[in-house]
Amino acid sequence: MGGAATHPAGLGNPRLRDMTGATELAAAEAVAASRTRPEAVTAVLAALLESLDAEPATRETMRGLPSAAREWLLQWIASRTHPEMRWFEACCEQCGEPYDLSIDLSRPAYRDSNRAAATATVETSLGTRQFAIPTGEHEERLALLSGGDPRRDLAGLCGLSSDAEAEALRFDAHDLALIDEAVEAASPDIADSVSILCPCCKSETSGRIDPLKFAVPREGDILLEIHQIARAYGWPLQDILRLKARQRAVCADLILRERQAGRPAGRRP
């Protein structure tokens, strides 16, 4: 039986790239250029990770990871790049009141798969069928589908039979429930949402954690800092991009403070 895990089984040790301006800008551009969230996840992981053990982190390798492993890497990246991040806020779904919550991203709640097999076998009304563990590729394709029954859509995408998509339309509710259970047992899982009682209205509410929303720097922020530094110091773009992300932020902040204080921030003659 799979149990609590601090590191996904079978996933190599991730290694972050040097967090320079170039790395951050690449990640920010990847997010901005992605059409869907799964695409953004693939692009961000490939941009920020250097390798998983000895294997280089490319878009293909990130796309082939199980969905839970991808989310684990996102939370891991968020905890490494923002170790001070601990308190989160959201609004209750019922009363709309804001509340605060403490979450430790360095310890994601991850569960390895219960079985060693990479597929799930289900006895459906159409016969015995096999389904693959959902990966990033399945997520990317799912995101392009119009909203329907997600179980049916994923059954069609993950089905390993030659006519999986057509058969997915013929599965009844019982088949879909069996497929869901079998795929869940064969797949790892991670907690990317919380379910709590609102401290104001005492009703149950939930909230999602999406590191893409706060852990990846925005392109505009980076370019603004680059602009401030270039304008004040006259450094070329490549030199600024080679700065560590924190160094660049410190320089930009110092420039800003000097301007606010009324002192000219710029090159000395």
Place this chain on the structure above:
Amino acid sequence: MSFLSRLADRARPPAAAGPLLMPKGFVARQPAAVRREEDAAEEEEVASRAIRRQQPEAPEEGEEGVARAAAPEEPEEQSAGEVQELRRADAGTEAPEPEDEARPLRRAPVPATEPAETDEEMRAVRRAAAGGEGEDEAEVQPARFIRRAEEVPLDDTDRPLRQPFQSDLAPGATPPHPDLATEEEPSNLQALRRDAAPSLPAQAEANMPDRAAPGSGLAGPLPPSGAGFADRSDGRGAAYFEPQYGSAFEPRSAAAASAELTPVIIDQLDVLIHEPAPSSPAARAAPDHGRMLRARYLRRL
């Protein structure tokens, strides 16, 4: 929610999957305006955003709590932390139940208006949303203001360098003063109600008994000084505290409490801190733990 449904939620835009948990103080900025007057654009961008700091106390790092709900068949790795309540109920009231899961923290209502603040108190958050985020526009967070209490001086070195949730903002990140070492920090697993704003509308008084849960050690918001008392006077020309405000502190019934309460009139409470200015630059630059201690005490009044 089924496993495949949760997977599908990950593939959808975040706004469609429910409310997002965002780091405290995180503000999604609008794209920087492209204008000839670059200085004006930058200054406007910086001065228009601020973050409100809600919780000054820092929870203990040893009492880690992880709020997770979607990991199935999983014994959650959480430890029950001790609850530190801002105002404790008497022994007769119900004791707080031990918590085994993370609980959210309630916030104080937003104060009506804030006076203009100096530049040292404003915290600029520089974030610009990328221009191409079509599906993410709905998730732009409203602007929030941060206010540094005047008791806590800000040095240039203490300002956050990049993000509002840097170490000096996030609770628990700053090293505690030795004098505060014995104080219990609020556990991450326990919801803490925040102190309410000092001003409240008169209509809110009718809801006071519902908000202060007995035994939770949580006091309902105090009524504004004088503002709701005129209608509640007992005919003797003196205002008195509503019984429901005292219920959080005394186990007696409201009727008995109202009959026994001595009318108390408090219309103003001034706290004056007088301290000599530091004589040397070194003393000015050193972190003033004495002021931090006083500031912490004042916040717990």
